[in-house]
Amino acid sequence: MKLLVLFGPNLNLLGEREKEVYGSSSFEDLKVMLQKEAKRIDIEIEVFQSNHEGEIIDCIHSKRKEVDGIIINPGAYTHYSIAIRDAIKAVNIPTIEVHLSNVYAREEFRHHSVIAPVCWGQISGLGFLGFVLAMEAFALKGERNEPGKTC
Ligand code: DQA
Numbered sequence: 001m002k003l004l005v006l007f008g009p010n011l012n013l014l015g016e017r018e019k020e021v022y023g024s025s026s027f028e029d030l031k032v033m034l035q036k037e038a039k040r041i042d043i044e045i046e047v048f049q050s051n052h053e054g055e056i057i058d059c060i061h062s063k064r065k066e067v068d069g070i071i072i073n074p075g076a077y078t079h080y081s082i083a084i085r086d087a088i089k090a091v092n093i094p095t096i097e098v099h100l101s102n103v104y105a106r107e108e109f110r111h112h113s114v115i116a117p118v119c120w121g122q123i124s125g126l127g128f129l130g131f132v133l134a135m136e137a138f139a140l141k142g143e144r145n146e147p148g149k150t151c
Pocket residue numbers: 009010011073074075076077078098099100101102103110
């Protein structure tokens with residue numbers, strides 16, 4: 001099983017950015033942890049981060065024949081990128097949206113995701129653990145041979 005793990009804008013600044021919200025571990029730390037956990041779970045992951053909407057869409061398009069699932073933290077694009085939503089819908093690959101912070105406990109504009117309705121599920125507020133749980137969910141889905149739910 002191969003998963004694409006996508007990160008949107010400003011997530012490259014983890015560890016520097018609003019530490020009280022996102023913690024003090026860096027994006028590099030996150031990538032190392034993800035690869036370690038992927039190995040443990042016995043799946044392959046490819047990680048990509050961009051601050052540009054079009055690059056995220058290009059990545060989804062270019063990997064569409066290679067991956068069995070997508071895990072995405074779209075950053076602020078969560079709240080307004082119809083283009084990323086359409087890309088996920090277009091490729092028809094099961095996707096889990098993950099947020100480090102609990103977006104529902106924050107400003108009201110973060111309570112709405114335009115991406116979540118085209119996702120298999122959403123995890124919010126569990127920090128780095130959210131990505132591990134998303135990988136576990138895909139692995140379990142594979143083991144149980146459950147249909148990859150897309151919307
Ligand atoms: C975030 C939440 C978004 O509202 C915010 O714009 C981010 C990070 C999170 O992981 O908690 O950049 O996606």
